[in-house]
Amino acid sequence: METKKEFFLECYKLGIIKFGKFTLKSGIESPFYVDLRPLASDPKILKLLANYLLEMLPLDNFDLICGVPYAALPMATAMSLESYLPLIIKRKEAKQYGTKKMLEGIYTKGQNCLLVEDVITSGASLLETIPEIEKEGITVSDIVVVLDRQQGGKEILENKGFRVHTLFTISEVCKMLREEGHLSLEEVGRINDFLAGNVVKFEEEKRISYEEKLNICDHSVAQKMLKIAIEKKSNLIVSADVTSTKELLDLAEKVGPHIVALKTHIDILLDFDLDETILPLKDLATKYNFLLMEDRKFADIGNTQELQFSYGTYKISQWADLVTAQVIAGYDSLDCFRNVGVVAILEMSSKGTLTDASYREEATKIAQSHPNVFGGVAQNKIPNELLLFTPGINQSTSGDGKGQQYNTPEHAFTQLETDFIIVGRGIYKAIDAEKAALSYKITGWNAYEASL
Structure with a gap:
């Protein structure tokens, strides 16, 4: 298997992270934007990602695996296929017909479920998902995340007693991209200011040729x-x-x-x-x-x-x-x-x-x-x-x-x-x-x- 850095650079080529000036859903202006959904379109990378995530975990601890909808669903599916852990699917909203269930799949009360997330920011999506799973009598003790934006979500979840395993942090990503010449010192500085909660000074965008x-x-x-x-x-x-x-x-x-x-x-x-x-x-x-x-x-x-x-x-x-x-x-x-x-x-x-x-x-x-x-x-x-x-x-x-x-x-x-x-x-x-x-x-x- 290629090194972790080589793997990330292959992922980066798919356009999973952009640098510039982006307005987030919260209204905050961020110097970077992350979207890992393109990874699902490359079977080789998706398979490698699944194995990297599984390597970090004590697999004997888990009976089930579940991806936070919707971006993490392909990742959880690939991990299920690689590990033979049964997959359950969490809906974002209950069906208005049939069983009207929020959780799909075969499971029993008392089982322990590994939760998979693509990106963690504030941890809000995980804090919404976990109670829906636990309502069915399933335990959630561990969460595995591809990228930690380092904006407090990991710490919030750990303070609530969950073990959070992250493959990459935004700081690690920036270091690798800087080493490869994909990021300037100014861009790294803006990202560090953003992560530290300081005011980010964006360059005035100019027309380019x-x-x-x-x-x-x-x-x-x-x-x-x-x-x-x-x-x-x-x-x-x-x-x-x-x-x-x-x-x-x-x-x-x-x-x-x-x-x-x-x-x-x-x-x-x-x-x-x-x-x-x-x-x-x-x-x-x-x-x-x-x-x-x-x-x-x-x-x-x-x-x-x-x-x-x-x-x-x-x-x-x-x-x-x-x-x-x-x-x-x-x-x-x-x-x-x-x-x-x-x-x-x-x-x-x-x-x-x-x-x-x-x-x-x-x-x-x-x-x-x-x-x-x-x-x-x-x-x-x-x-x-x-x-x-x-x-x-x-x-x-x-x-x-x-x-x-x-x-x-x-x-x-x-x-x-x-x-x-x-x-x-x-x-x-x-x-x-x-x-x-x-x-x-x-x-x-x-x-x-x-x-x-």
């Missing part, structure tokens, strides 16, 4: 887009909201030299054909060096989205470089988008949209932590490690009478700090689409350079 983004955006599609932007001196994406293959291919031919990506709504084509539509479109994308962005806005459970993505008439998985997806179905719904980049819909530009500040905050957390997501569509600034795509761009700021609200390229780059502007009717409805695309390309690039 495409070259700088290449160093922090590690998704392969993000890398491609940034390299195309630098090479073509363009941040323009054209929205091809046309209804025939001929119109689509004609538009791609005209705007191709000036764009980073062509955004399609492939299901509005009246004459779609995989060979007649997609093959020549891919040839044009290769010829003019742009990506294909299918604006499908997937918004369903994972299984349905996988079918929509890979099957049916359009077979999007076979040709799209990137797709858009809502995050309303949660983190796991994005797992199906393999071999493409996902741009998460964090906010919409239409008047009266329901994507309010609370929704944006939760959606952004998912976008930051999911390995398939590299960007977001929004009308507000988003974290630097995500690429920002801003639709509703027009050199005129008036709306369209159907709820669309426009932003100018200058506003998008100076106020929103966008990375890519999306222009639709301003180009495909223009008398000369090629001339309009060139105009937006120049305006967008000048606005970007002025914003640095």
Whole structure:
């Protein structure tokens, strides 16, 4: 088995911890954000994690194992499979039908249960879970935790008589990342101030260049887009909201030299054909060096989205470089988008949209932590490690009478700090689409350079 440090660095690559400025559920601003759910998507790492956790424990003491819902459930399941300890499942809320039980599985009174948690902060989730288990006559004496944020939760539980075993502390994690060059001294200082309860002085975030983004955006599609932007001196994406293959291919031919990506709504084509539509479109994308962005806005459970993505008439998985997806179905719904980049819909530009500040905050957390997501569509600034795509761009700021609200390229780059502007009717409805695309390309690039 690899060393504990090597194991953590493998986990870190999955994006389980971010450093910067994050507002926690409590409203406190933290210099780091932890989300261990991506570990469940890598079977090798999940198996290794289970064994590391089991090695710390006196296994003969336990009859059962239970994960605190929901993030720790995959970990507890893997530990059960490795140790042969029977698994019980604690619900967050009782079923409203059938047995209405809070605890699922086979158990008897008097058994001792090992509790598994992913991250411990204040210990509140554990203090909620333990009484529900003990109510069934089961004893809880030990708790095993992957990461201790060192904010008092471990001490509170130990003072109540529980034995708490932690695989990593945030201090250990910072030391390992600092040794590997992933954290600066300033970042470590902010984290230490935070842990000590001192006021954290965050650096004022500044607009960063495409070259700088290449160093922090590690998704392969993000890398491609940034390299195309630098090479073509363009941040323009054209929205091809046309209804025939001929119109689509004609538009791609005209705007191709000036764009980073062509955004399609492939299901509005009246004459779609995989060979007649997609093959020549891919040839044009290769010829003019742009990506294909299918604006499908997937918004369903994972299984349905996988079918929509890979099957049916359009077979999007076979040709799209990137797709858009809502995050309303949660983190796991994005797992199906393999071999493409996902741009998460964090906010919409239409008047009266329901994507309010609370929704944006939760959606952004998912976008930051999911390995398939590299960007977001929004009308507000988003974290630097995500690429920002801003639709509703027009050199005129008036709306369209159907709820669309426009932003100018200058506003998008100076106020929103966008990375890519999306222009639709301003180009495909223009008398000369090629001339309009060139105009937006120049305006967008000048606005970007002025914003640095």
